Amino acid sequence: MATPQDRQLVxxxxxxxxxxxxxxxxxxxxxxxxxNIGLTEFEILDLVAESADAACRMKxxxxxxxxxxxxxxxxxxxxxxxxxxxxxxxxxxxxxxFLELTDAGRALHRAAAIEHRALLKENLx
Amino acid sequence: MATPQDRQLVxxxxxxxxxxxxxxxxxxxxxxxxxNIGLTEFEILDLVAESADAACRMKxxxxxxxxxxxxxxxxxxxxxxxxxxxxxxxxxxxxxxFLELTDAGRALHRAAAIEHRALLKENLx
DNA sequence: CCAATTTATATGACGCGTCATTGAATGACA
DNA sequence: TGTCATTCAATGACGCGTCATATAAATTGG
Numbered sequence: 001m002a003t004p005q006d007r008q009l010v011x012x013x014x015x016x017x018x019x020x021x022x023x024x025x026x027x028x029x030x031x032x033x034x035x036n037i038g039l040t041e042f043e044i045l046d047l048v049a050e051s052a053d054a055a056c057r058m059k060x061x062x063x064x065x066x067x068x069x070x071x072x073x074x075x076x077x078x079x080x081x082x083x084x085x086x087x088x089x090x091x092x093x094x095x096x097x098f099l100e101l102t103d104a105g106r107a108l109h110r111a112a113a114i115e116h117r118a119l120l121k122e123n124l125x
Numbered sequence: 126m127a128t129p130q131d132r133q134l135v136x137x138x139x140x141x142x143x144x145x146x147x148x149x150x151x152x153x154x155x156x157x158x159x160x161n162i163g164l165t166e167f168e169i170l171d172l173v174a175e176s177a178d179a180a181c182r183m184k185x186x187x188x189x190x191x192x193x194x195x196x197x198x199x200x201x202x203x204x205x206x207x208x209x210x211x212x213x214x215x216x217x218x219x220x221x222x223f224l225e226l227t228d229a230g231r232a233l234h235r236a237a238a239i240e241h242r243a244l245l246k247e248n249l250x
Numbered sequence: 251c252c253a254a255t256t257t258a259t260a261t262g263a264c265g266c267g268t269c270a271t272t273g274a275a276t277g278a279c280a
Numbered sequence: 281t282g283t284c285a286t287t288c289a290a291t292g293a294c295g296c297g298t299c300a301t302a303t304a305a306a307t308t309g310g
Binding site for chain 2: 265266267268269270274275276
């Protein structure tokens with residue numbers, strides 16, 4: 001019933017879960033308390049900061065994160081309301097949006113990224 | 126600012142996230158549709174099934190999963206209401222509870238575990 | 251050029267997890 | 281023994297993610 005391979009799979013899975021929760025939790029709490037944004041918000045900022053091109057991005061971003069389309073839409077909405085990001089409708093295809101960091105967003109991302117990388121290093125060792 | 130080591134950390138982290146979400150999502154949907162329980166519920170069943178001893182377990186279980194005490198309490202509550210688990214207050218320390226699978230719980234666990242292991246195998250390859 | 255279909259994003263209802271707190275039992279110790 | 285601190289579990293308020301759907305724009309086929 002429970003083969004040794006099964007046990008090993010379960011072990012591996014629990015280890016991934018533990019790492020994931022520990023790391024995500026640590027980052028989330030740190031960003032929340034120091035910058036008032038959650039991990040999810042940071043991850044979108046991080047993705048937008050990474051893509052320097054001016055393509056219609058909302059969609060492409062979705063391909064680079066395990067987030068749902070719905071989740072993304074709401075995170076972006078929060079970031080917009082917080083003044084960290086701006087949404088511009090795309091001329092070529094008016095269904096699409098492309099995103100840009102505001103100055104405040106860029107500054108916050110710069111600071112938060114340091115925290116983020118440090119905690120990754122600490123937790124993924 | 127973004128050292129190669131930083132990039133590597135971020136890559137590693139995204140890979141963990143992707144694996145985690147893909148796997149958890151797959152298992153969750155499968156268990157939900159076939160057995161009407163979520164991944165979290167299954168994980169508690171699995172832990173209880175594993176520990177054959179009759180110790181006061183609620184607390185110990187908490188040490189074996191990244192779940193919050195609060196989360197555990199609610200999951201156990203759902204499992205109890207679903208008739209899959211029973212809570213007995215502990216004689217020695219009446220603050221503690223210990224948990225036991227009901228027959229239905231044991232049966233469901235047996236069936237769901239097969240699904241669970243198969244999906245782990247599929248996703249953690 | 252007009253349906254029918256498909257694609258990009260937004261939104262409302264809902265469930266679950268988290269935080270902070272509560273209640274209850276136990277322990278510590280003067 | 282009485283008080284104060286600690287520990288275990290449950291709960292209510294709240295926020296976020298998910299699913300199903302809505303809206304709007306673009307594409308496709310006749």
